[in-house]
Amino acid sequence: MNILTRILTAILLSVPCSGWAGEGWPGSALSAEDAMTVRADQFVSADQHRDWQVDLDQRGLRAAGSTAHEAYIDVLRERLIKAGIPNVYEEPVTLKKWEVGKWSLEVIGNADTDTDTDVITLPTASFVPYSGGTPQDGVRGRLELVQSDNDFNGDKLKGNVALIPLSKPKTTLEVFAEAAFSLYGFGQYPASARPYERTYFSTSQMAKKLDALKQAGAIGAVFILDEPASNALGLYAPYDGESRGVPALYVDKNVGHTLLTLAERGFDVRLMVDAKIRSVNSRNLIGVIPGASDELIVLNSHTDGPNGIEDNGPNVIVAMAQYLSRLPREALPRSVMVLLTTGHFAGAQGGQAFVDAHLDDETLGKIAALLCLEHLGAEEWVQGPGGRWMPTGKAEPYVFFMPNIPALIAAAKDAVNRADSAPTIIRGPTRPQGGGYFHDHVWPGEGQVFWGRVRIPTANYIAGPNYLFNWGISTADKVDYQRLQRETMAFTEMTLRLARTPMGQLREFAE
Structure with a gap:
């Protein structure tokens, strides 16, 4: 049965619905007048909305x-x-599902050392979804800082792990208000004076960066968010459903500072992302x-x-x-x-x-x-x-x-x-x-x-x-x-x- 047949069937067979009466759920039939101006007492309660919100949080x-x-x-x-x-x-609907198990980031020592002595595990904020997966024991490479687009060229990143700081653009609500049909609730405080800086703005070019890393031969990447650990935790972006083949992780600004020092000193890291797309x-x-x-x-x-x-x-x-x-x-x-x-x-x-x-x-x-x-x-x-x-x-x-x-x-x-x-x-x-x-x-x-x-x-x-x-x-x-x-x-x-x-x-x- 196609969608139009379903709609027509629903119209032809429909009977007046009194709804479901229960706690927080009004159930009485409404009148034609109630279609012109809605009745506030005939909607689910604020408590019901709160319960639904708590339920969503608990689903993770x-x-x-x-x-x-x-x-x-x-x-x-x-x-x-x-x-x-x-x-x-x-x-x-058939989807490309990102499946991730464990992920980790370890500092191994100087790049000239083959042994895994003095391994230190660093905390991470999250995996980068759809970035790519590693073998079970991860990938190891020299930590190489990416300071400009020029670093994607040549052999600097080939076989190594890229370290990329991300910064938030300094913007205001004018970015949206400049082509507005209408503004509501701005009063004497114009959009151009309202800061609008959001963490995820720094991830807007992630897909392009991952593509460039793949082209440069990088075996992995670590992205530094300009946020403390509490704000960086669990960032889920980008989410276009396309695997980039470069397993990557996010870290907060404090861990990022440590990694910047390690990159200067030529340390290796081992990056592991147990993930696949199916x-x-x-x-x-x-x-x-x-x-x-x-x-x-x-x-x-x-x-x-x-x-x-x-x-x-x-x-x-x-x-x-x-x-x-x-x-x-x-x-x-x-x-x-x-x-x-x-x-x-x-x-x-x-x-x-x-x-x-x-x-x-x-x-x-x-x-x-x-x-x-x-x-x-x-x-x-x-x-x-x-x-x-x-x-x-x-x-x-x-x-x-x-x-x-x-x-x-x-x-x-x-x-x-x-x-x-x-x-x-x-x-x-x-x-x-x-x-x-x-x-x-x-x-x-x-x-x-x-x-x-x-x-x-x-x-x-x-x-x-x-x-x-x-x-x-x-x-x-x-x-x-x-x-x-x-x-x-x-x-x-x-x-x-x-x-x-x-x-x-x-x-x-x-x-």
């Missing part, structure tokens, strides 16, 4: 296609059914809330991630679904599809797979708009005394990416105002000519696939807190649950508004 790293990831997909399926979507199904079967989750027609508004987020903030979008969409599923069908001019994609941390393969699967049917043409929600309720944490991240007491800045479609921008402005989502920048693509693929993206976010590849009108709400890519850390203490609830209600209203907006207006692109 949900690497694409891993056991932890697939178990979470099963949980989300049950939550969607509980939210009033009985017709939840799965579409298969193809595995995963799945996208799809559910349909029947409306008055088979046209669609899509709610999208991804299911894999390193921690609870990356990504809590699916749980917010569950909360939205339990409201939308209790509205009368005639109050939904369009049906609502929930699309929870897999493989974001393997090159965004879930979104790509959905597009590929439906290029030859009518599904993509039925989608009037897509709303992608990521990293909701995030609080801002920045470096404090000693360099450790500390809360500022403010919300993490958000960027709402979308094409220049007036009806979409107007709906986004109202949603941001309804959520009191300050500060938020509503803006167009960062790379307008991007093709919608991982290394040819239109903007940073799962939703860019759908605009970049097939021009589905897409709005992608996303934040990039410092802790976004770190596995093994708590995020439940870094979420403002009152803001998260406001976002849930605001985006439910936005979904209903888009369901009422004529298709022609959603296809009206302003040059």
Whole structure:
């Protein structure tokens, strides 16, 4: 049964849904008036959102296609059914899964010494995903400092282990605000005066660096993060799903200082990364809330991630679904599809797979708009005394990416105002000519696939807190649950508004 048949069947066979009544889950049927202005008392409780966030933290790293990831997909399926979507199904996706066991970094001694006397094990922050694996006993080579791109040329790195310091660009929110359609919550404090320095910015060129190391003949690499151990722990980037064949590790700035001294003195290191990449079967989750027609508004987020903030979008969409599923069908001019994609941390393969699967049917043409929600309720944490991240007491800045479609921008402005989502920048693509693929993206976010590849009108709400890519850390203490609830209600209203907006207006692109 193809997707359109499923939608039509759901519409024809649907009956009014009273939802599931339970602790924190309202269950009464809603009226047509409730589709115009949502009722705050008819959403899951803040305590329920907190419980979901704690649950995500406890699952740890949900690497694409891993056991932890697939178990979470099963949980989300049950939550969607509980939210009033009985017709939840799965579409298969084949992923390149990064599997890692142990990893280590040892200092062996002077490079001219063949013996392994005085071996010292140094602490590491993390492995570099998809970098490459070593034999069980690792690889040994001279530690060679890379100070410029010229060091990738010649024989300096051949057969050796590269040591590469990474630095964070000094940026402000002007990097996003300079092409904004709208700014919310900036007041007298302009974007150009708001520092926006994030640890993961230093990893933006990692794929290119690993490719250059492979070309130079390096047998391994150590990347020094400009962060103390607490901030560097568990960084998971890059995640394009492509093996580079150069096993690599991250270390914090203190260990990095030691390694810089050892490199000057000509020491050898042994680097071990017990890892491989293999193809595995995963799945996208799809559910349909029947409306008055088979046209669609899509709610999208991804299911894999390193921690609870990356990504809590699916749980917010569950909360939205339990409201939308209790509205009368005639109050939904369009049906609502929930699309929870897999493989974001393997090159965004879930979104790509959905597009590929439906290029030859009518599904993509039925989608009037897509709303992608990521990293909701995030609080801002920045470096404090000693360099450790500390809360500022403010919300993490958000960027709402979308094409220049007036009806979409107007709906986004109202949603941001309804959520009191300050500060938020509503803006167009960062790379307008991007093709919608991982290394040819239109903007940073799962939703860019759908605009970049097939021009589905897409709005992608996303934040990039410092802790976004770190596995093994708590995020439940870094979420403002009152803001998260406001976002849930605001985006439910936005979904209903888009369901009422004529298709022609959603296809009206302003040059």
